[in-house]
Amino acid sequence: MTTHRRSPAPTRRAARRPLRTLGLIALALLPVLLLGTRCPVPVAPISAGACQVDITPISPSLQSAYEATFGAPGVVNHSDPIYLAGFGNDRQATGYNDRLWARGVVVDAAEGRVAIVSLDLVGYFNAEIETIRSMIDPDAGIDYLVVSSTHQHEGPDTLGIWGPDATTSGTDFAYLDFVNQAVADCVNDAAATRVPARIKFDTVDSAGLSLAIDPEDDGFGVADSRVLVDDELLAPATDGRIVDPRLSIMQVTQARHPFAPIVTMVNFASHPESLGSNNTLVTSDFPHYARERIEANEGGMAIWVSGDLGVLQGPLDIDVEDPATGARAPRRTFRWAQVHGEQLADRVSDGLTRARGKLLGRVEIAEPERVFVPLANPYFRFFIAIGVLPSGLYTAGAPDPAVGFPYPAPFDVIPQALGEDLGTEVGAFRINEASFAVVPSELDPQIGERYRARMAGAQHTFIIGLGNDEIGYQLPTEKWNDSCHACAPFVLGGVPELCPLFPDIDCNTVFQNNVGPGVDPAISAALEPALDALHDPHRAL
Amino acid sequence: MGAWLVLLLALVGSARAHIVVGEKSLQQHVAESRTVIIARVLDPAARYRSAEGRIERPVLEVEVEETLKGLATQSPLRIAQHGHGVATYRPGDRAIFFLDPIEAHRELRALEGPGAPTHVSTQEHDEAFVLGPPDGERMLGAVRAYVKVADATLDAATRTGLLRKATLDLLESRSGPLGASALSSLVASPSIELLRREDLPRLDALLVDAERPPGFRAGLLAELERRRLVEGEARWTRLLASSPREDLPATIRAVGPRAGDALESHLLRLLKDSDERIAAEAALALGRPGRVRAVPELAKAIGTGGPRLRGASIRALEAIGTTEARQALERIAAEHPDATTRRRAAAALGTHFREAKASSAR
Numbered sequence: 022m023t024t025h026r027r028s029p030a031p032t033r034r035a036a037r038r039p040l041r042t043l044g045l046i047a048l049a050l051l052p053v054l055l056l057g058t059r060c061p062v063p064v065a066p067i068s069a070g071a072c073q074v075d076i077t078p079i080s081p082s083l084q085s086a087y088e089a090t091f092g093a094p095g096v097v098n099h100s101d102p103i104y105l106a107g108f109g110n111d112r113q114a115t116g117y118n119d120r121l122w123a124r125g126v127v128v129d130a131a132e133g134r135v136a137i138v139s140l141d142l143v144g145y146f147n148a149e150i151e152t153i154r155s156m157i158d159p160d161a162g163i164d165y166l167v168v169s170s171t172h173q174h175e176g177p178d179t180l181g182i183w184g185p186d187a188t189t190s191g192t193d194f195a196y197l198d199f200v201n202q203a204v205a206d207c208v209n210d211a212a213a214t215r216v217p218a219r220i221k222f223d224t225v226d227s228a229g230l231s232l233a234i235d236p237e238d239d240g241f242g243v244a245d246s247r248v249l250v251d252d253e254l255l256a257p258a259t260d261g262r263i264v265d266p267r268l269s270i271m272q273v274t275q276a277r278h279p280f281a282p283i284v285t286m287v288n289f290a291s292h293p294e295s296l297g298s299n300n301t302l303v304t305s306d307f308p309h310y311a312r313e314r315i316e317a318n319e320g321g322m323a324i325w326v327s328g329d330l331g332v333l334q335g336p337l338d339i340d341v342e343d344p345a346t347g348a349r350a351p352r353r354t355f356r357w358a359q360v361h362g363e364q365l366a367d368r369v370s371d372g373l374t375r376a377r378g379k380l381l382g383r384v385e386i387a388e389p390e391r392v393f394v395p396l397a398n399p400y401f402r403f404f405i406a407i408g409v410l411p412s413g414l415y416t417a418g419a420p421d422p423a424v425g426f427p428y429p430a431p432f433d434v435i436p437q438a439l440g441e442d443l444g445t446e447v448g449a450f451r452i453n454e455a456s457f458a459v460v461p462s463e464l465d466p467q468i469g470e471r472y473r474a475r476m477a478g479a480q481h482t483f484i485i486g487l488g489n490d491e492i493g494y495q496l497p498t499e500k501w502n503d504s505c506h507a508c509a510p511f512v513l514g515g516v517p518e519l520c521p522l523f524p525d526i527d528c529n530t531v532f533q534n535n536v537g538p539g540v541d542p543a544i545s546a547a548l549e550p551a552l553d554a555l556h557d558p559h560r561a562l
Numbered sequence: 563m564g565a566w567l568v569l570l571l572a573l574v575g576s577a578r579a580h581i582v583v584g585e586k587s588l589q590q591h592v593a594e595s596r597t598v599i600i601a602r603v604l605d606p607a608a609r610y611r612s613a614e615g616r617i618e619r620p621v622l623e624v625e626v627e628e629t630l631k632g633l634a635t636q637s638p639l640r641i642a643q644h645g646h647g648v649a650t651y652r653p654g655d656r657a658i659f660f661l662d663p664i665e666a667h668r669e670l671r672a673l674e675g676p677g678a679p680t681h682v683s684t685q686e687h688d689e690a691f692v693l694g695p696p697d698g699e700r701m702l703g704a705v706r707a708y709v710k711v712a713d714a715t716l717d718a719a720t721r722t723g724l725l726r727k728a729t730l731d732l733l734e735s736r737s738g739p740l741g742a743s744a745l746s747s748l749v750a751s752p753s754i755e756l757l758r759r760e761d762l763p764r765l766d767a768l769l770v771d772a773e774r775p776p777g778f779r780a781g782l783l784a785e786l787e788r789r790r791l792v793e794g795e796a797r798w799t800r801l802l803a804s805s806p807r808e809d810l811p812a813t814i815r816a817v818g819p820r821a822g823d824a825l826e827s828h829l830l831r832l833l834k835d836s837d838e839r840i841a842a843e844a845a846l847a848l849g850r851p852g853r854v855r856a857v858p859e860l861a862k863a864i865g866t867g868g869p870r871l872r873g874a875s876i877r878a879l880e881a882i883g884t885t886e887a888r889q890a891l892e893r894i895a896a897e898h899p900d901a902t903t904r905r906r907a908a909a910a911l912g913t914h915f916r917e918a919k920a921s922s923a924r
Contacts, residue, residue: 100811100839100870108688111738155912156905186742186777189816194846198873198906234618237669246644248668260672298688299650338644340618352620353648412851412881422851422883518712524666528594530686 064381065131069218069273070211071284071322073124074203076140077303078103078177078196083114090117098199099177104191106143106183107174108298114177118304118355121176123204124324126273126284127211128220128452133164133384135450136208137286137485139326140200141305142170142179144491147445147461148413149179149197156205161212165386165450167459168204170487171327174294175304180491181409190409217276218283219380222455222481225372226266227289230364231339232349241266242365243291244338247531249500255467264334265290265466268369269483271455272319274378282321287311287369288483290328290466292335295361297353304355307336310362311369318370329469329484331462332496332531336361379453387449387551392461392544393418393442394492397537406436414440443536445490447548449555454480456556458548461490467497468541475552492540494531501538502527586689587746588701588732592708595660595684597632600693600702601625604638606651613675621679622651624659631709632661635681642670642679645686658691658705660684689739697735704728704740722754729756733768733782738775745781752788759791769797770804780816795824802828811843818847830859841867842874849878854886861890864903872903880910 078099079087087095103114125138150168157163177196178184184191230242237244245262252261269288274280293306308325315323341360343350350357393415396402404410406424414421421440448459456479458472464486473482505528508520520526592598601624608623619642626637642664643649651657661681665671670682685691693702707728711721725747732744748756757765765786769779779801786792798817802825805813814832817825832844833856845863848856860875860882867875876894879887888911895907 110742152909155909184777184815185812186738186775186781187746188781189775189777189812194877195842195870195873201909202902202905234616236617236619236672246669261668297648337648422881524596526594 062383063131064383066380067218067220067273067276067382068129068215069220069283070127070213070215071125071273072127072207072211072214073122073322074207075120076123076142076200076203077117077120078114078193080114083116086116091120099196100193103193103303104178104183104185105175105301105303106178106180106191107176107294108183110183110187110191111185112183112298112301114303115301116303118302119309121173121303121305123200123207124322125204125207125211126286126324127161127163127208127215128218128273128382128384129162129212129215130382130384130452133386133450134162134212135384135386135452136161136163136166136211137324137326138166138168138204138208139286139324140168140170140204141173141308142176142200143172143174144170144180144487145200146180146411146413147490148411149201150489153201153204153208156201158209158212161209163208163212164384165389165448166208167448167457167485167488169326169459169485169489170491171293171305171308171325172330172463172487172491173304173306173308174292174298175296175300175302175306177303181411182404184409188404188409216283217380219274219276219280219378220382220453221272221274221374221376221378222453223270223272223373224481225268225270225368227268227365227368228266230361230368231341234340234349235338237262237338238340239264242339242341242361243289243334243336245334246338247333247529249332249465249496249531250502251500252467263466265329265469265484267328268365268372269328269455269481270369270373271452271481271483272373272378274321276380280377282319284322284324285315285319285369285373286324286326287315287365288326288328288485289365290330290334290469290484290486292330292333292337293325293327295336295353295358296355297337299353304358307358307362307365310359311366312362314363314366315369318366319373323366326483327486329460329464329466329486331465331468331486332494334466382453383451385451385555387555389446389448389459389489390547390551391418392445392447392547394445394536394543395441395539396443397539398535401536402437402439405438412438413444414438414442415444416441420444443492445492445544447544447551448489449548449551451479451555455483456481456552457483457485458552459485459488460495460544460548461488461492462495462540462544463487463491463493465494465496465500468495468545471545472548472552475549475556477556477558479556492536494535495540495544496531496535498538498541502532503538505529505532587743587750588691588704588740589708589743589747589750591660591684591689592631592705593712595631595662596666597635597661597663597681598630598705598709599624599635599639599659599661600627600630601637601639601657601659602627603651603653603655603657606653606655608640610640610642610673610677610679612673612678617673619673619679620648621677622683627656630658630705631712635661639681640677640679642667642673642682643685644670644682649683649685649688649690651690651692655690656693658693658702660691697737697740700731700735701737701740704732704744722756725751725754726756726758730761730764734764736773738778741774741778742781745778745785748785749781749788757786757789757791762786762791769801772804772806772809776805776809776813776816780813795822798822798825799828802832807837807840810837811839814840814843814847818843826853826855830856833859833863838868838870842870845871845874845878849874849881851881851883853882854884857882857884857886857890860887861894864890864894864898864907869900869902872900873906876903876906876910 079095080101121141178191181190227242233240248261312323423439445461456476605623622641707724
């Protein structure tokens, strides 16, 4: 800063002073000019609010079981029977182990207000989330709502494909109406009850949490049960098994001493399906126990958000040690789920920094991007046409509910939904030093790493999977194997050995039950530019 | 060939999965497995341990009774199970197992040494084919037929005859999964004459049998229609009319998407049913694009019905998507005495009709 000194009379020296002052100012600003935009970005005091709503399905026949289990009256919100999602058809709920929740946090800082809600459900379609958005009070001021499903496999069928049989939907739409209203009210409440807050982030991992005695278990507390072609080249040390062992953590606390936690949110890439297909009790699976332990350890409310759990990361092929016995916990039991959930929670608490969170912050939100994914799977088209899966196809960006009979006689009575694409959305946002990618899919962690690599400057990265939709697997395009579709006539004709691709016909679920090879290109084409735009390498905070 | 290929691609049955689009049929299990055996379970919870003791995994130990397909296997046999849902067995269970050699399995082929499983079950998602009454022999007969049709020396007529008998046997079984398996095979084999007019009396009995799942009955009727063995909507109306009252919601759900004009009239009557569940399912079934005739009745149902019926009717109006439907929703959003209903109708206007409006403006 220069100071002008008053001269008794104008002189040439005096005339040079403004120039010198300007020169000094320019010198002071030179580093800023040279470094371009390396100047502080706007920040503001952070405020945050949390909410939780019980979304446990309660049918007339299970109402007394709910009350007996939880000691609280239950209001019926689901018809009988409750078809459990995630494995096969006609698996009906017989009772409860723990409740299912919608848990959310609203974070407000400079430039934006984001709401993140996690549902203990197998998945939730974008159309329902759009309904929730329309039901949120405009005064809540939410700039971006993310509703993610944990993808647990022991809750009600909210997608339609686990009904009494393959051609009858298992969804109770009145239950969806209940959930939509509950989530909207939850977000309104969280926004309205915001308090000054601090926010901090950390990243730990799950290495060492499982015993590595199963050949599919590398000790990361999650196993990759579907090795794709050439994955052995990418991960030779584990014979191609690739998992994402990150536990990404966001903790929001009160702004003032004693800085009590309001919310601890954990992002982890593992299918919550440890109970397996024989269980008939409603449960949120191991996230229930993880949340309980986190709340006991930290205080406040815990939120579990599933990450890039795609193809196919989960707990079914790992073993964990029961601390009570010193022996392996029996698989597919609630005790196993408890042990695993608690060990994940303890890993979070042990690793989480105890430094105070930041008081000031910034929320930057990339405009959510509508994405149209080519629907290549004609079996999906059949199920949409007969109403098992909800309609919601598009052609050239416009809703296309048309159903037709595109095949020549004698096949001309087979209905097919005719829209070309599924419509979905992707999103991304930043909160201070953390970055979040929101994907509608069960994302393969190989792609997750690609997205994280684009979060330049972020110290902590989150992948919110099954975010604002559920469209199934997203695997790298180069891993797509078309043999199952190509050999379908031979397989169905009972002569697969006549297909030229035999014996290498891979009809595993990740190919047979997949929207198509266009998923990754479509999602990535929308998300990657959004991530790039959101991550200015010169951003300082 | 092109149309045939497209059709079969359209109708591929599938294994269970995170996103499940139908059970794998018995025929598919046979076709996709290199080995099919009948075996008795010795130990459902045996364990494999590697020589150095570092690797352990549960395995199924069985005594092979008969090899139906593939090379004869050793006995006892150790089988690895893999995937989402592991089928559970009891010692002594006699069952059919669909297997691949373990070296074909990318995730498990490293298992070796004494006691290592030699095969992996292709039943990835908890399907157990235990042979017991009442349908065990029926199931086994079908599996034998599916194995036999792969014999290249068989003439087409013999092959068709084997498949036809297997299909009818499975359709007539009391087992839901076996019936679904047969339907799946039917749908996937449109050009094979698996059903004939002479079979109609037997099949008709299945259609009106209220003990059978509604989805099965609707699927069978759809398949008979597809094969041009029956025509007209009267049978759909009869399917609804013959359903016991407690099954009516499920039947409406199974039948509704196929509704033509005559069935629509039936659904409009059911919309006024005193049982709110039945009325709500009828409302949802009426929710198909362009179904203008249903709009006034759905609007009326929102005015007079309980919360379940109101919610279903709003969804139906959203799905119908016409100007009339929109106007009905606007009135509801403005005038309905229940705040939740107004909110829900406003949300429908705020989302789906916004999109429809945008698309019509293009």
